[in-house]
Amino acid sequence: MFSSLRIRGFRCIPEVRLDRLGRINLIAGENNVGKTSVLEGLYLLLGHNDAFKPTLLNQWRGWERVRKTNDTVTPGELWGWLFHNKDVKSSILIDTEEDKTAFQLSIRLESRGAVAFTRENGGAKIDEAVLTPADFESQYQLALDYNENGKRVARATTWFEDDHLKLEPAELKQRPAVILPSSFLNRKADFDTFSVVMEKNREGELVDAMRVFEPRLKRIDLLTTGSSPYLATDIGDGRRIPLTLAGTGMQRFLSIMLASMELRDGVLLIDEIENGMHHSTLNAVWEAIHAHAARHNNQVFATTHSHDCVNAAWSAFDSMAEGEFRYHRIERNGNALRAVTLNHGELASMIMSNYEVR
Numbered sequence: 632m633f634s635s636l637r638i639r640g641f642r643c644i645p646e647v648r649l650d651r652l653g654r655i656n657l658i659a660g661e662n663n664v665g666k667t668s669v670l671e672g673l674y675l676l677l678g679h680n681d682a683f684k685p686t687l688l689n690q691w692r693g694w695e696r697v698r699k700t701n702d703t704v705t706p707g708e709l710w711g712w713l714f715h716n717k718d719v720k721s722s723i724l725i726d727t728e729e730d731k732t733a734f735q736l737s738i739r740l741e742s743r744g745a746v747a748f749t750r751e752n753g754g755a756k757i758d759e760a761v762l763t764p765a766d767f768e769s770q771y772q773l774a775l776d777y778n779e780n781g782k783r784v785a786r787a788t789t790w791f792e793d794d795h796l797k798l799e800p801a802e803l804k805q806r807p808a809v810i811l812p813s814s815f816l817n818r819k820a821d822f823d824t825f826s827v828v829m830e831k832n833r834e835g836e837l838v839d840a841m842r843v844f845e846p847r848l849k850r851i852d853l854l855t856t857g858s859s860p861y862l863a864t865d866i867g868d869g870r871r872i873p874l875t876l877a878g879t880g881m882q883r884f885l886s887i888m889l890a891s892m893e894l895r896d897g898v899l900l901i902d903e904i905e906n907g908m909h910h911s912t913l914n915a916v917w918e919a920i921h922a923h924a925a926r927h928n929n930q931v932f933a934t935t936h937s938h939d940c941v942n943a944a945w946s947a948f949d950s951m952a953e954g955e956f957r958y959h960r961i962e963r964n965g966n967a968l969r970a971v972t973l974n975h976g977e978l979a980s981m982i983m984s985n986y987e988v989r
Contacts (some may be wrong), residue, residue: 632932633898637726640715640736642668649966653957655921656932657904657944660961661725666934666969669961670900673932675775676736677808677898682787682798685713685738685773691812706740706771706791713738715838735778743770743790776802807897809890813906813934816882820897822860824889825853833892840888843915844881844908851885879907884916891923899924901933905940921955922946945982948975 637648644665649656658666671688678684686709694712711717723738772790776783785801811817828837834851842848847866854863854871862885863871874882883906890899899920905913924931935941941958948956959975973981 633727633729634675635726635728636669637724638665638669639724640718640721641665641672641713641714641723641725644668644672645966646970647961647970649970649972650697651957651972651974652930653931653954653974654751654924655917655928655944655948656959657941657957658932658934658959658961659936659941661963662936664937664961664963666961667813667902670902670932670934672723673727673898674808674900675738676727676734677806682773682775682800683796685710686774686789686796689713691815692877693814702908706773709791710740710773714740733780737778739774740771741774743772759834775801777803781868784796794874805807807894808895808899808900809894811883811886811890811902816886818861821862821889822853823884824893825851825862827893828889829853837885837888837892841881841885843912843919844884845877852933866973880909880912881907883907884912887920888923891920891927891929894923894927894929896928897930899929899931901931903934903935905935905937910937910939910943913937913940914947917947921951925955941978942982945975945978951975 632654633652635648635650635652636646637646639646642665643663647669649658649669651859658669660666665681674688675684689709707717707719711719714721714723719740721739723736725736725738727734772788772839775787777785777787785803786799787801790797809820814974825837826900828834838848838850841851845864845866849865849867851874852863852865852871862874864874864877865871874885874934887899887901887904904916908916920931920933921931944956944958956975958978960971960973960977962969
């Protein structure tokens with residue numbers, strides 16, 4: 632498991648470092664301090680074989696439109712908002728440590744050879760003189776360099792050509808990672824994972840977990856209407872009710888459980904974990920997530936704005952071993968960020984002293 636995480640120059644994060652990482656990591660803080668960006672940074676670090684992921688993250692954020700100049704795509708509009716303050720002349724750096732091995736992802740926008748660029752501090756940086764709207768066209772690529780103990784071991788690139796994104800993946804063994812955005816339910820991924828669960832005859836395990844939301848639940852089925860698949864629930868009244876009509880919390884927890892059941896030796900990233908869930912369910916949600924993470928050797932990172940969610944995590948992990956749970960609160964001081972990390976006992980002291988911990 633990762634023991635630390637440091638992110639520089641990404642989204643709204645100038646720099647932040649999270650230390651003493653546990654198996655389950657709950658991240659809190661005020662709005663716009665970079666909680667979601669921490670999850671996205673980890674997702675990029677782990678997405679070695681998919682150079683489309685930076686673009687995908689922007690789409691999940693609702694940034695899908697690409698401005699064009701003279702019928703060519705403008706990379707600054709497509710990828711510029713990945714960089715802190717949209718400073719595309721700088722690099723994004725994401726560092727982690729695991730078992731005394733240091734991993735780093737470096738992301739930069741660089742020339743594909745048609746426009747000159749300079750090298751500063753050992754890294755490619757675009758010459759400020761060429762950053763004009765007329766020149767800022769498809770001769771640039773987004774380069775993702777993967778480094779291990781200071782040495783580059785792989786590179787992925789993506790660029791626009793003939794109005795299409797071109798991708799060159801990194802040839803590097805990929806650690807499994809699943810990200811569950813707060814505003815996007817990936818139903819296709821749920822359908823695919825549920826099919827695997829059915830093949831392994833594990834539907835009963837899933838239904839047992841889902842009863843925390845609907846005690847009457849008997850079974851979950853994958854059905855089709857025409858050519859469109861959908862998940863349906865049976866609560867014992869003789870009908871199959873589409874899961875999309877069962878409420879956001881139940882859909883959200885289904886996505887979490889499906890990912891938890893099938894992920895192995897990987898990382899699960901959950902944004903605003905409490906979305907749609909009643910506070911009375913959160914203790915059981917945390918217990919289920921931890922049980923699968925421990926069983927399958929996964930590490931979990933989740934964000935929250937909810938005091939109830941923090942209290943539920945503190946309660947659920949009360950009897951867990953040291954190192955299983957960490958609470959990280961990102962705080963802003965002027966333009967700088969810092970992360971305060973607490974173990975279970977330290978969080979308990981804060982809660983009992985009525986300190987604001989969200």
